[in-house]
Amino acid sequence: MSARIAAALIIGLAIMVGPMRCDAQTIYHYQDRSGTVHLSDIRTNAEYRPYFTFRIPETADRTQIAAFIARAAKTNGVDPALVTAMVEVESGFSVKAVSPKGAQGLMQIMPATARDLKLTDSFDAAKNIEAGTRYMRQLLDRFGGDVKLALAAYNAGPGTVSRHGGVPPIAETRQYIEKVRGRYGKAI
Template sequence: MSRKISLLILLAVAGSLIWCAGASADIYRYEDSDGVVHFTDAPTDKRFKVYLRDIKRDRKLRTTFRLAGCIRDPREFEPIIDQCALEFGVDKSLVKAVIHAESGYNPNAVSRKGASGLMQLMPQTARDLKVGNSFDPRENIRAGVRYLRFLLDTFRGDVSLALAAYNAGMAKVARYGGVPPYQETRTYVDRVLSYQKSYQNN
């Protein structure tokens, strides 16, 4: 499953970003060799450069993304997240963190490799999970949480390995016997865990 951030997220960040925490923070970006643009508020790679400064933060995680004239508030999806997290026994803070990292709460996000929706489901994964419409928030979140549950069970509750598999695929995690030595995957795991902690604290 590709974890590359879609160009739609570039527009979202350029338009408006209000990140979650207790103080102002900078947003960093870098463009990799494939032309994929990555954003973070907690850079773990020297290639990240400051993109936006003094982004306002909100203790209640009221992140708003502006995209193509459309504003979506993450609180809109909380009932679905709560229901799916309870159904599959997955920490709802982890679900929120994955959505945050994957799509920035944009239900219409599409990556260069075709991953789509809030939890960026790859077409084959969506088919395997019998998703009729990956852009439907309820279908997408339920399938993504179900897949997370499967990965957590597969890796015996190891959240880092489950996230690495969500990003790079189970085969890569099995091949390396842990988080693959890919900067993108390692950065992704660190980012999601950081987001999860922020959601838990707030």
């Protein structure tokens, strides 16, 4: 099963569990000897590994945010599980989030970056996710598809990553990468 089909199935599962009351929903997967990928929200045996954990607070519109993530990820060629992990770490799925440094919205986009991305309303969930995902695509392209470096650049700025020749020695950036990695459920 291709990664895109698996991602689509996972987003579909996340949308289906959306109306349920839950703080987190982990989707597990494993690939059997014949190549079939099995997905479940219940870890029924040791072969199942977390694919990603979908943690959207009950106060958020789960179905709508999942749809925005799926659309932006598909359009920009970014793994929807990665975008979901980034949104969780960046804003905790709070559409109106503002960081102490001024980053705004679900993907915590700085005002200068928003201008560069032609994002006119950082608090519009769909536009914020699209712009943040498009920016992540740009960073992935700039850093040769290296997710760890792209995440470091998303957090600390691409210039900082370039100057350091890799992940900068900034505790906040290193913690950010680890938090996203932990929620992404894949090696980065």
